[in-house]
Amino acid sequence: MTTEDRTHTMAQRWKRRPEGSTWGDYGADDQLGRVNLLTPQKVLEGIREVQSGRTFCLSLPLDYPGGAVLNPRRGPPRLAPTLQDGCPCFNFPLLRLDGQNTDVLCDDQVTLALQYSTQWDAFAHVGAFFDTGDDGVPRKVYYNGYRAGTDVVGPVDYRPDGDVAQDGPYGARALHIANFAEHGMQGRAVLFDLKKHFGLARRSVGYDDLQHVMEADGIDLRPGDMVLFRTGFTEVLLRMNRAPDKAVLDATGCVLDGRDQRLLQWVDDQRVAALIADNYAVEGLPAREALGRRPALPLHQHCLFKLGVPLAELWWLADLADWLAGERRTAFLLTAPPLRLPGAVGSPVTPIATV
Ligand code: UVW
Numbered sequence: 001m002t003t004e005d006r007t008h009t010m011a012q013r014w015k016r017r018p019e020g021s022t023w024g025d026y027g028a029d030d031q032l033g034r035v036n037l038l039t040p041q042k043v044l045e046g047i048r049e050v051q052s053g054r055t056f057c058l059s060l061p062l063d064y065p066g067g068a069v070l071n072p073r074r075g076p077p078r079l080a081p082t083l084q085d086g087c088p089c090f091n092f093p094l095l096r097l098d099g100q101n102t103d104v105l106c107d108d109q110v111t112l113a114l115q116y117s118t119q120w121d122a123f124a125h126v127g128a129f130f131d132t133g134d135d136g137v138p139r140k141v142y143y144n145g146y147r148a149g150t151d152v153v154g155p156v157d158y159r160p161d162g163d164v165a166q167d168g169p170y171g172a173r174a175l176h177i178a179n180f181a182e183h184g185m186q187g188r189a190v191l192f193d194l195k196k197h198f199g200l201a202r203r204s205v206g207y208d209d210l211q212h213v214m215e216a217d218g219i220d221l222r223p224g225d226m227v228l229f230r231t232g233f234t235e236v237l238l239r240m241n242r243a244p245d246k247a248v249l250d251a252t253g254c255v256l257d258g259r260d261q262r263l264l265q266w267v268d269d270q271r272v273a274a275l276i277a278d279n280y281a282v283e284g285l286p287a288r289e290a291l292g293r294r295p296a297l298p299l300h301q302h303c304l305f306k307l308g309v310p311l312a313e314l315w316w317l318a319d320l321a322d323w324l325a326g327e328r329r330t331a332f333l334l335t336a337p338p339l340r341l342p343g344a345v346g347s348p349v350t351p352i353a354t355v
Helices: 003-013 034-039 040-050 177-182 194-198 208-217 233-238 245-251 261-269 298-307 317-325
Strands: 055-057 078-081 108-111 117-120 127-129 137-141 186-193 204-205 226-230 255-256 273-279 311-313 331-335 346-348 352-354
Touching: 034 177, 040 186, 040 331, 055 317, 186 194, 186 208, 186 317, 194 204, 194 208, 194 226, 194 255, 194 317, 208 261, 226 317, 233 245, 261 298, 298 311
Parallel strands: 186 226, 204 255, 226 273, 273 311
Antiparallel strands: 055 352, 078 108, 117 311, 117 346, 127 137, 186 331, 331 352
C-alpha cells in the first residue's frame, strides 16, 4: 500500500482521534495496536526467560465458572454429538455404514459463549461514541476508527430515532480475534502477584499499588511485555465447583481501578502488549462513580478502544504464580493464541507459560 493509499484510507475512517490514543501510529489500517510490539525480538526475549523448560497451563476448565452468574449473557458450554444420517455420532459403529468396518466414532460440537471462561477480548469487543469526523457528530466506532455497521456488523442498528434491522452476515469484519491468532500471541511476560501483596479481599488497585509491587518484587517490565495480574479470584471460583456464589466473588480479590488516570497513563507509558488477569473483567465493575459522560468500562475503553491493548480474563494463574514466587522470578515465556475464528470478538484460550 502506498503512502497516498494509507492517507486516503485513514482520512475516510477518521479525521480526529481520541486524545492519548495510538490510532494511526501503527498504520492507517492497523488492527493490532500494541500487539505490534510482539516482534520476533520479543519472542526471543521471552525464550531467554526459559530456564527449566517446565510448562504451566493457564486455563480454567472451560465449563467454569458454572451457571451464568458472572455475566447473565454468557451460559456454560453445551456439548452435543454431531449427527450421522440422523444418529448421534457418539460410540457410533462404522459398520453401520459398511459391514466390514471395525471403527467406533465420536464426533461433537459445542455451543460456547466465547468469553465464558478463560478468554481474550478482541478490539471489537468494546467501542465508544466518538466524533471521528471532527464535525460534532459522535459515531459508534472501535479502535483506529473502525465503524459499527460497516466494519462491525450486528443484526440491529441501534439508533436514537428507532432500531433498524441490518442484513448479515454478522460479526466483526475488522478487529476480530483471528487477527491476534494470525499474529501469534507469544512473547515475554511478567506476573504481578497482587494476591501475595494485598490478600484475597476485594481491593481496588491503582498506580501506587502497582509501583509498590514492582519495587518489592523487582519486576523488570519492558516495552512489549504482556502483563499478568494474579488476584486469587479463579482460585476461589474453582473451589465453588461450578456453583459460583456471586456475593462471595464480588468481595474477592484485587481489581484494577479503571478511573485511576495515573494507572491508565502507566499502561500507555510502559507500552505493554496485553493486560491479563485471573479475575473477571480485569478492572473493578461497576467502576467508581464519575461525573458527566464517561465510560462504564474505563479500562476496557482505554485498552481496547484507545491504545489497542488486548485484555484477557479468568486465567488460571495460581500454579505459575506460586512457582515463580518460590524461585524469586517474575518473567517467563507466554504462548497464548486465541482461536483463529474470523468475525469473533472474543475467544477461549489455553495459554501456556514456559519457565
Ligand atoms: C464485559 O462485557 C464486561 O465483558 P468482559 O468479559 O470483557 O469484562
